[in-house]
Amino acid sequence: MNTSPSVPSQLISLVLGSTGKTGRRIVQQLEALGVTVRGGSRSATPIFDWNRESSWDACLHNVDSIYINYAPDLAMPGATDSIQALVDRAKMQGIKHLVILSGRGEEEAQACERIVQESGLTWTIVRASWFNQNFSEGAFYDMVMAGQITLPAGNVTEPFVDVDDIAEVAVAALTDSRHHGQLYEVTGPELLTFSDVAAELTRATQRPITYQRVPHEAFVAGAAQSGAPKDVTWMLDYLFSTVLDGRNSYLTDGVQRALGRAPTSFSDYAKNFTNSGGWKEAA
Numbered sequence: 001m002n003t004s005p006s007v008p009s010q011l012i013s014l015v016l017g018s019t020g021k022t023g024r025r026i027v028q029q030l031e032a033l034g035v036t037v038r039g040g041s042r043s044a045t046p047i048f049d050w051n052r053e054s055s056w057d058a059c060l061h062n063v064d065s066i067y068i069n070y071a072p073d074l075a076m077p078g079a080t081d082s083i084q085a086l087v088d089r090a091k092m093q094g095i096k097h098l099v100i101l102s103g104r105g106e107e108e109a110q111a112c113e114r115i116v117q118e119s120g121l122t123w124t125i126v127r128a129s130w131f132n133q134n135f136s137e138g139a140f141y142d143m144v145m146a147g148q149i150t151l152p153a154g155n156v157t158e159p160f161v162d163v164d165d166i167a168e169v170a171v172a173a174l175t176d177s178r179h180h181g182q183l184y185e186v187t188g189p190e191l192l193t194f195s196d197v198a199a200e201l202t203r204a205t206q207r208p209i210t211y212q213r214v215p216h217e218a219f220v221a222g223a224a225q226s227g228a229p230k231d232v233t234w235m236l237d238y239l240f241s242t243v244l245d246g247r248n249s250y251l252t253d254g255v256q257r258a259l260g261r262a263p264t265s266f267s268d269y270a271k272n273f274t275n276s277g278g279w280k281e282a283a
Contacts, residue, residue, distance in 0.1 A: 013174050014059055016040035016048060017069035021133050022101060025167035026067055026174075033175060038063060050082055056089055065097040065174050066090060068116070072235050074102060074109035075243075083112045087119045095121065097180065099173045101166070102127040104185060105247040113183075124173035125183040126166060129248055132188070132269040133163045135201065136278055139236070144201055144279055147209050152216040152240045153194045157249045159187035160197070162264035169258040184254035189263050191249055197266065204270035205279050216240055 013030055017023035018039030030037045038059060040048035046058035050071060060066075068086065070079055083100075090098065100116050103109040104127055116123045134140050135149075143149045166186055173179040192200070198211040214222075220237045228236075255263035273279065 010036070011065070011175070012036045012038060012063050013065045013067065014038045014040050014048075014063045015067045015069075017067075017071055019043060020069060020071070021131060021137055021163045022167050022170065023067070023069055025164060026170050029167060029171045030174065033171070035175065040066075053085055053089075056086065057093070060089055060093040060095060063093065063095050065099065066095060067170055067174060068098060068100040070101075070112070072231050073106075073238075074112045075106045075238055076108075076231065076235065079108060080111050080115065083115050087115055087121070091119065091121065097122045097124075097174070099124045099126065099170055101170070103243070104129045104187075105243050122177075122180040124170075124179050124181070126169050126173065127183065127185040127254070128166050129161050129187045130158050131163050131166075132160050132264075132266055135197070135270075136273050137163075139232075144205075144209060145281070147207065148212055149194060149198050149209065150212045150214050150219070151194055152214055152219045153211075153244055154213055155193050155195070156244055156246050157191035157193050157196075158244070159189075159191050159248070159251050160266050161186050161188045161255075162266075162269050165255050165259070165263050169255065172258055179258065182258070184258045185252040186254035186258075187252045187263065189251065189265050191251065192266060200267050200270050201279075204267070204274045207281075 013035055015023050015026050015037055018027050019041045027037050027039060040059050042049050047055050048059045049055050070082065098116050098119065098121055100113065102113050102125055113125050131138065135144050140149060169184055169186060195211040198209045201209045220233060223233045223236055
């Protein structure tokens with residue numbers, strides 16, 4: 001699909017989670033295209049806080065489209081209520097198009113997708129697998145730096161997807177009507193176990209990084225004891241006990257359909273991050 005959009009000069013997009021992994025990349029790409037962007041986060045002005053519905057209307061005012069990124073995850077209890085409330089307010093504000101970031105293999109996330117699809121507004125679904133950037137910007141960064149990835153994952157394979165690819169798909173969906181009504185299930189180009197990931201990281205960083213499987217209960221208890229917020233602990237428990245069971249061990253063509261190119265491989269991601277100065281040990 002040709003994804004060189006003709007962007008309306010007065011287009012205003014609200015990007016929820018604008019300081020997060022996907023959101024900040026989407027903001028940068030939209031601004032480069034000349035789109036007026038309103039950041040949606042608790043640090044923005046006006047603020048957007050999922051837990052304070054009264055804060056939403058100021059963010060939604062005069063907006064044409066919304067990138068919906070629910071934190072911490074659409075699988076969380078109460079997410080469907082929040083998405084329904086946001087959709088209702090978006091309709092009242094005259095917003096035209098919704099793009100929602102969803103999760104593969106999560107029944108609760110698919111329920112949120114249906115709310116968007118049945119909203120009466122135009123929509124695009126971006127359904128993603130595990131992010132490459134979890135190892136460089138997220139929960140597993142410290143494990144990489146310590147040289148051992150300790151997770152309760154076993155030998156299940158996942159098609160890790162690059163956040164830059166997700167952002168590019170979302171930007172296309174926000175700026176080009178040819179993506180309306182599309183569900184893009186996005187993955188990387190290969191299936192990898194966490195042991196495979198450790199091997200790729202070892203090659204990229206030129207230092208030994210191993211994968212060590214730990215019991216699920218011990219992992220969750222350790223996350224709680226480390227001071228992780230309750231919702232993060234709940235999310236890790238959910239992901240490793242439910243989603244990481246092989247249900248997502250297959251590749252999809254969402255990136256190719258949306259962008260007309262192959263998705264970024266984990267090895268290219270790891271090389272690029274290393275070459276940019278990432279994962280450097282303290283001097």
